[in-house]
Amino acid sequence: MARSAMRWSTVLREQVNLQISRGTSAQAIHAAVAQKSRLIRDAAIQQGRASPVYVTKVDGRRDAAEETVQLTGGTITYVFSQLAQAANWALDECRKRSPVRSGAFRKSWAVLVDGKLWDAAPATIPMGTEVWIVNTMPYARKIEVGGQKIKVxxxxVEAVRQIVLRRFSGIRAQRAFKPLAGGRDARGGPVPYILKSAGVASGLSWTRKEGWSRKHAAYVSNRSDRQAGEQVLYPTLILTERIT
Incomplete structure (x- = not known):
């Protein structure tokens, strides 16, 4: 999987040379190198340059202790999860782009990891999972397809998807309209929302260059998934890590 990685080979060389010049024991040198590597790793996480979800590789050995690194030609590699970083950024960006009247739409963005609601911070999402970022309001689909006039x-979802692909080279991002299993939106309404009557094709059209226009008069939709009794499908940003 493609993820951002930070190598500390320069740190290792500097620490080893310094400690050898002082006549320090091999055990003490190992300890000093390990401590310095962890300090740099933790600083990168605290500064937001790296995800708190990562894998440690020492001389190519996964999850080995930093103290076991070879003092000559050894490497300590921290492989940080781009998935967690991308999910954290995408959720924040979806909220920033949301229309705000009551605030319910902005509050209704949810994160699902492997099909289950993720209540923890997005930055802690495990590697190798499938992440959904979805808005649970019943009119979320109308906003996504441009069937309802809004001030933004x-x-x-599509706009954020395109930016994710540019910002995070190790991430696959797809947009889909998905059914949801259950829950409540920010106003306390049921999820999924069940259509009480057939949906209406508004005829509205929107482009960034021309703004809003109307292609045709509104009419009752004859699509099978837009009929009374059918559940609303929710616009969903699906994030996974690229396999390399």
Whole structure:
């Protein structure tokens, strides 16, 4: 999987040379190198330059202790999860782009990891999972497809998807309209929302260049998934790590 990685080979060389010049024992040198590597790793996480989800590789050995690194030609590699970083950024960006009247739409963005609601911080999402970022309001689909006039740009999920692909080279991002299993939106309404009557094709169209226009008069949709009794499908940003 493609993830961002930080190598501390320069740190190792500097620490080893310094400690050898002082006549320090091999055990003490190992300890000093390990401590310095962890300090740099933790600083990168605290500064937001790296995810708190990572894998440690010492001389190519996964999850080995930093103290076991070879003092000559050894490497300590921290492989940070781009998935956690991308999910954290994408959720924040979806919220920033949301229309705000009551605030319910902005509050209704949810994160699912492997199909289950993720209540912890997005930055802690495990590697190798499938992440959904979805808005649970019943009119989220209308906003996404441009079927409802709003004061901000519609197609929020699609816009964020395109930026994710540019910002995070190790991440696959897809947009889909998904059914949800259950729960409540920010207003306390049921999820999924069940259509009480057939949906209406508004005829509205939106482009970034021309703004809003109307392609045709509104009419009752004859699509099978837009009929009374059917559940609303929710616009979903799906994030996974690229396999390399």
């Amino acid at each position: 740009d519609p197609q929020i």
